[in-house]
Amino acid sequence: MEHSTTPQIDFPQDPHSFAQPQEARVHHVDWDLAVDFEQKKIYGTGVYHIAHQGAPEIVLDSHHLLIQQVWLEDEQQEARFTLSEEKPFLGQGLHIQLTPDTRKVKIRFETTASSAALQWLAPEQTGDKTQPFLFTQSQAILARTWLLCQDSPSVRFTYTARVQVPAHLLPLMSADSPQEKDPSGVYFFQMNQPIPSYLLSLAVGDLVFASLGERCGVYAEPSMISAAANEFAETEQMLLAAEKLYGPYQWGRYDLLVLPPSFPFGGMENPKLTFATPTIIAGDRSLTSLVAHELAHSWSGNLVTNATWNDFWLNEGFTVYFERRIMEALYGTEYAEMLHTLGYQDLQHTLDELRQKPLDTCLHLNLENRDPDEGLTEIAYEKGNLFLRHLESLVGRERFDAFVNEYFSTFQFTSMDTARFEQFLEKRLLNGDESLRQKVNAHGWIHSPGIPTGITPPKAALFEKVDQERQKWENGTPAKELATANWSTHEWLYFLSNLPKSLQLTQMQELDTAFGFTASGNAEIQAEWFKHAIHHQYQEAYPALEAFLVRVGRRKFLLPLYKALLQTEAGAALAREIYQKARPNYHAVSTSTLDAMLT
Known part of the structure; x- marks a missing residue:
């Protein structure tokens, strides 16, 4: 746990957060939470360990949360707080007045029916149809709807959580999680690696665990666990292939949770515990590139994080590229080229759909005054991947892999914005080579609409037979x-x-x-x-x-x-x-x- 009182000084201005982390920031939180299925709410307290140098206040993000009481230190002094005017998508800023010596703030709060991160499922909406289920989805800016936080990807913190649930259900978080139920219904979670708020997650349901190897396993409802364990049997091999490419996995375990079908994404890369849709369980392991994708996020995204949602391509472009390198290592070049070709098709469809919004086809976006979910398109994923493939083609795989390894190791557990990435690219890959700089055309790829001219689309040999x-x-x-x-x-x-x-x-x-x-x-x-x-x-x-x-x-x-x-x-x-x-x-x-x- 960090005890430094010196805040980071390189926080970018995040248009999707009220927090001012350059003034005062959260570096660790201890939550004590209860999950109430009857009232469909989570309630409890959070003790926020903060770093500042005499700041008059700390600002947290809140959206549709009920804030009941705030104290400084260990309930020694009730604190004055105000909520700013509510803004669309963003909610409100919670301003808490500090003293020069304040190092902890404790807040009592509860969620409401409008807490958009939470989905409460009745038993009939689950796979087994016998018990209720709860899951969260915090990305992009929904963490603030179920936990008070500085909800910017540039702010990283460690946390613990004591969570009470009905005794017959099992809770899991993006942390070290239990593998079986405790009759008390009380569980303790710990995340020792600093993470951004969008990677906060909680799921509670009638869940069981199956091991997939030394470091990997899967959770699912009882009726789904056998099929899930069979589908994801190669997860440990994926993890080993990933480490061979880009260095050690730094999160301890890598487990998966198969959620009910209402989960809105294919997967969500919550650290230590990927949330996955049951729609990838096809019976033949044919859709497990999604697992490779979420696993790759353990490096690109979770380890080196986009600083704001305008920089989302840094998460997803690298992850798509890395995912397909993992699939290539396991199944061969022809297989990976099929994925690249299908991805390129999807990119073409997205470019067509966005033809009236050309600036949304740049890699670096301007999402100010917009819901950041509008930036979750194939541009970040597939144009980002295509740019990295372009770099690889110009400098060769060996040199490009060395560059990516250095990128991950240099910036691990920090946030990266597009401007700093461009500086790193210039210094570590282009290195004063004017001819290479012209061929790379980084500015054109990152800041101009569409795809630069002269790019050869991927072409899968197996698709020629199709x-x-x-x-x-x-x-x-x-x-x-x-x-x-x-x-x-x-x-x-x-x-x-x-x-x-x-x-x-x-x-x-x-x-x-x-x-x-x-x-x-x-x-x-x-x-x-x-x-x-x-x-x-x-x-x-x-x-x-x-x-x-x-x-x-x-x-x-x-x-x-x-x-x-x-x-x-x-x-x-x-x-x-x-x-x-x-x-x-x-x-x-x-x-x-x-x-x-x-x-």
Whole structure:
């Protein structure tokens, strides 16, 4: 635990936080929390250890929290506090007056029905349908809706938490977590590595644990644990491959938690405990690149963190690149190139969608006065990855890997903004080489819209065979005669995403009969197929489409499918009808976007 009273001096101005960490900052918190499923709230206290040099106040971020009492030190003196005027997305700044000697502030608080990070699930909304469930989603700026904090990725702190839950449920946090239930219902968590607030997490449910190796394991509801353990059996191999590439894993254990289907993301890289959607459990380990992605965040994001959400590409561009290096190490170059090619397709779709907002296609964004979730697009992920691939192609893999290793080791447990990254790139990779600087064109990649000219798109050899089979079908070969026997999920996704824009209903029926897309157990394949079903009004798929939208809360699937339905009058009516049923199953991260579209 840090006891220094000297605050960091290089905090960037974060447009999404009221905190002024350059004046006074939190460096450790001790929480004492109770989880109340009947009232659907978390309540308790936090003792905030702060560093400052005579600052008159400390400012925390708060949004829809009920603040009951504030003390200085160990309840020795009740403190005066004020809340600033509420701002959209951001909530309020909690201003607590300090004395020159104040080193601790204690706050009693509770969450409210509007605490957007929290999703309280009734038993019927879970996999086993017997016990309630709670999970949090703090990224980007929702940590402040369930725990008072300086909610900027530039502020890192350690923490402990004493958490009380109903005795028959198990709580887990982004910390060292228990592997079995305690009859007392009281648990103690400790995170010794400093983390930013968006990586705070809590899940409470009827959960069991299965080991995946020496350092890895998975938690899930009892009915899901066997399938989850089988799906993620190669996690330890991924961890070893990652360490071989970019240095030691610095977080102790790496465990996964399979959440109920309403979880709004594919995964969330909470340290020591990745939250994962059940939609990646396909039965054949074909979607586990998501695990490699969240694991890679243990370096890019969790170890070296974007300083503000304008710098989000530094988290995700590096992570996509690293994820695919892990997959290449395990499954070969051809496999990794399929992922790059599909990612490039997604990037092209995003560039098209953002053509009216060209500045949103720069890597470095300006999200001031905007919800930072608007920056969570494929630009950060796939354009960022493409830029790093471009660097690798110019200097060679060996030199580029040395640069990335130095980047992670130099800046570990700190935050990085785009300007400092550019300085590091100049100093450690370009190193005064004017010819290389021109070829790299870092400014063009980072600060200009779109993709610089002259970039060769990735091209997967395995997809050329898919193109041949698709062409045969378009030329009249029956679907059932196509050579698809050994295709992976990625080949099927490429096949589906490159079907002709115009299909006859008889062709849709033929494909469905031959390959069973509507009834597929693979969520990625189903979601891609449903886009075609909506576009071509293939009614036979609509009951499965409705069941999918009611069951699954992952934004990646929801937004394109609802957008597709809204293109026609009949589709819009169906979309609103389905949304009315489905909305209670979605997290606020999803409904905040969908409400604007559908209500």
